[in-house]
Amino acid sequence: xxxxAGARVRVRDDWPETRGPCHIRTPHYLRGRxxxxxxxLGDFPNPEDLxxxxxxxxxxxxxxxxxxxxxxxxxxxxxxxxxEIFEHWLEDA
Amino acid sequence: xxxxxDADARLLRxxxxxxxxxxxxxxxxxxxxxRLTDAASPGQGxxxxxxxxxxxxxxxxxxxxxxxxxxxxxxxxxxxxxxGVLENTADLHHLVVCTLCSCYPRAVLGYxxxxxxxxxxRARAVRDPRGLLADFGTHLADSVxxxxxxxxxxxxxxxxxxxxxxxxxxxxxxxxxxVREGDMIGTTQVAP
Amino acid sequence: xxxDANLPPPESRPRATHDLGGVSRFLCEPVDTTPHALTxxxxxxxxxxxxxxxxxxxxxxxxxxGVEALPEEEYFGLSYYQRWIRAxxxxxxxxxxxxxxxxxxxxxxxx
Numbered sequence: 208x209x210x211x212a213g214a215r216v217r218v219r220d221d222w223p224e225t226r227g228p229c230h231i232r233t234p235h236y237l238r239g240r241x242x243x244x245x246x247x248l249g250d251f252p253n254p255e256d257l258x259x260x261x262x263x264x265x266x267x268x269x270x271x272x273x274x275x276x277x278x279x280x281x282x283x284x285x286x287x288x289x290x291e292i293f294e295h296w297l298e299d300a
Numbered sequence: 301x302x303x304x305x306d307a308d309a310r311l312l313r314x315x316x317x318x319x320x321x322x323x324x325x326x327x328x329x330x331x332x333x334x335r336l337t338d339a340a341s342p343g344q345g346x347x348x349x350x351x352x353x354x355x356x357x358x359x360x361x362x363x364x365x366x367x368x369x370x371x372x373x374x375x376x377x378x379x380x381x382x383x384g385v386l387e388n389t390a391d392l393h394h395l396v397v398c399t400l401c402s403c404y405p406r407a408v409l410g411y412x413x414x415x416x417x418x419x420x421x422r423a424r425a426v427r428d429p430r431g432l433l434a435d436f437g438t439h440l441a442d443s444v445x446x447x448x449x450x451x452x453x454x455x456x457x458x459x460x461x462x463x464x465x466x467x468x469x470x471x472x473x474x475x476x477x478x479v480r481e482g483d484m485i486g487t488t489q490v491a492p
Numbered sequence: 493x494x495x496d497a498n499l500p501p502p503e504s505r506p507r508a509t510h511d512l513g514g515v516s517r518f519l520c521e522p523v524d525t526t527p528h529a530l531t532x533x534x535x536x537x538x539x540x541x542x543x544x545x546x547x548x549x550x551x552x553x554x555x556x557x558g559v560e561a562l563p564e565e566e567y568f569g570l571s572y573y574q575r576w577i578r579a580x581x582x583x584x585x586x587x588x589x590x591x592x593x594x595x596x597x598x599x600x601x602x603x
Contacts, residue, residue, distance in 0.1 A: 220499075224508050230557040232452045234399055235507035236426065236514050239499045249382065251454040257553035260587065268453050275448065277496055279427050279514055285445040288426055291453035300495070308574045309533055314598035315581050316540060318590050325543050333539035379546075399513035401556055402572070411538070414528035417572050423518035435523045450513065487525075 208267045209294055214244045216271060217300040218292060230258030233296045237288075241300045242273040248291060267294040337411070344375045345408040345458055346479035350472045353463045362460060363387055370408055380407035384455045386447070388486075393440055394459045395433070395448045395486035397425035403451040405458045409481060416485065426450060436487040459486045466492040509567050510560045534573040541576060550583050558583045 210216055220239030223229040232254050248270055252263035272289045276282035301309065319325050348369060352359040362369035366383030377383070383405055386394040398404065399422045404412035415421050424432045429446045433439070440446065449457050461483045467475060482488035502514055512518065530538075544550040558579025559567070567575065584590045 217495075222506050225506050228561070230553065230560065231508070231511075232400060234426075234450060234452060234513045235505050235511045236399075236502040238505065240496050248384075248453075248455055254453065254553045254556075257551055258557035260551075260554060268455075272447075275426070275429075275446075278502065282428070283430060283442075283446065286429065286447070287445070288448045288450060290450045291455055293453065304570070305533075305574065308570075308577050310599055310602055311581055312533060312537055312540070312577050313602055314595060315577070315584065315590070316536070317602075318594055318598045319540075322590075324547060324549065324589075325540070329543060330536060330539050333542055334535045337535070337539060337542070397513075400510060401559070411530060415523050415525050418523060419512055419515075419568065420518045420521040420523045422512040423515045424521075424523070425513075427514035428519065432523065436525055 208247055208250075210244045210247070210267075210269060210297060212244055212246050215241060215300040216244055216269075216297040217241045218271075219296050219298060221296075228259075230255055233292055234290065236278055237273060237290060237292070240273055240278065242271040245270040245272050245289060251293075253293065253295075268292070269294065269297065271297070337406075340406060340408070341410040342479075342481040342484065343476070344370070344373070344410075345405070345481075345484045346476040347373055347472070348375075348408065349460060349479045349484065350475035352460055353475055354472055359460070366408075366458070375408055377407055381454055381456045383408060384457045385460050386449060386457055386486075387460045388462050390462070391444055393444050393446050393486065393489075394457075395425055395429050395446060396451065396457045396459060397422060397448060398451040399423070399426055400450075400452060403456060405456040405484075407456070408458060409484060413481060415487075433487060436482060438488050458484045460484075461486075461490050464490050464492050508560060509564050531573075534571075537573040537576050537580070541580060544580065544584075549589055550580065550587070554583050555579055 218237045218240050223231055248268045250265040251268050253266050256263035268291055270289055271292045272287050275286040275288050352362050362385045366385040367377050370383055371377050388394055402412050402417040426448050429448050451457055478492060479490055483490045503516060541555060545552055559575045562575060
């Protein structure tokens with residue numbers, strides 16, 4: 208497990224959708240965005256592989272919090288979005 | 301029924317017949333599974349909320365391990381995804397959504413409602429949560445922050461809503477009776 | 493966060509059809525908050541999906557991928573459980589749990 212609670216992380220700005228059939232559970236609106244790890248939720252089999260009935264490695268899953276107003280340049284100050292993101296989608300920020 | 305709905309109804313019957321022929325399932329098993337699934341309802345989550353309002357130890361358990369808290373009240377959780385519980389406070393209001401599909405805490409709330417699965421809900425919750433809440437008749441004070449929780453992976457999330465004023469001295473059953481489905485998703489607030 | 497200020501707007505990114513968070517097309521659409529009872533069809537599809545998961549034949553991730561693979565007009569035009577039964581049958585066919593010929597026969601044999 209790589210990220211501690213409180214770590215600043217960036218969601219990889221990657222688009223596997225452009226390269227062929229895939230099943231991605233990292234919402235588009237977060238790709239490339241920086242957030243803060245709230246906690247490690249546990250390790251779970253990678254859904255990207257489960258979706259294709261491939262052997263799926265367990266990967267750490269984190270709850271990550273992002274400020275909401277900057278995402279679409281609208282919204283209410285102080286609001287945030289908290290999302291489950293797998294470790295392989297995160298990098299140090 | 302439209303022609304397309306009729307075609308899909310026939311598809312279901314054909315697939316079920318084939319799977320039954322192959323010994324994968326049976327009409328009885330499907331009927332039993334339907335019965336078991338129907339048994340889950342928001343009333344279960346409501347019992348958890350009412351207990352948490354009255355019992356600080358249970359509240360702590362619910363926030364630390366929603367699955368164990370559900371099991372402690374006899375709610376079947378075997379095979380169910382881990383349950384996370386989000387605590388509303390005077391200045392923080394949670395709203396649960398699944399923008400990618402319809403992940404919902406079915407084990408404690410039953411089937412997801414139509415609106416939860418709709419494109420409008422899924423699109424608007426993360427971008428305009430307050431506008432969305434207004435569709436449900438919910439208006440939060442400016443001082444309250446909104447935290448939208450997008451269920452994207454293995455956890456399922458429910459909200460532990462604020463206990464409303466005017467319920468002092470109520471017992472658990474009376475409290476549970478006023479907790480509705482939307483209160484545990486964050487679209488509404490509990491009203492006495 | 494400053495470093496995010498230069499990110500292109502979410503809507504300009506190559507998102508998949510089902511990846512609906514914040515999508516403009518639905519921003520002005522009111523949510524239908526009225527109760528919608530599930531039909532027998534809905535509940536039966538749901539039960540079937542659960543059983544296939546329990547049997548290890550088709551997991552929920554495969555279902556999601558199957559729904560996501562539906563053409564856009566079907567994704568938005570079909571009901572929730574219509575999408576499911578189409579995703580289920582496509583997955584069962586792809587995995588050779590059932591064959592096209594078997595399915596055609598089974599449909600034709602329905603009363």
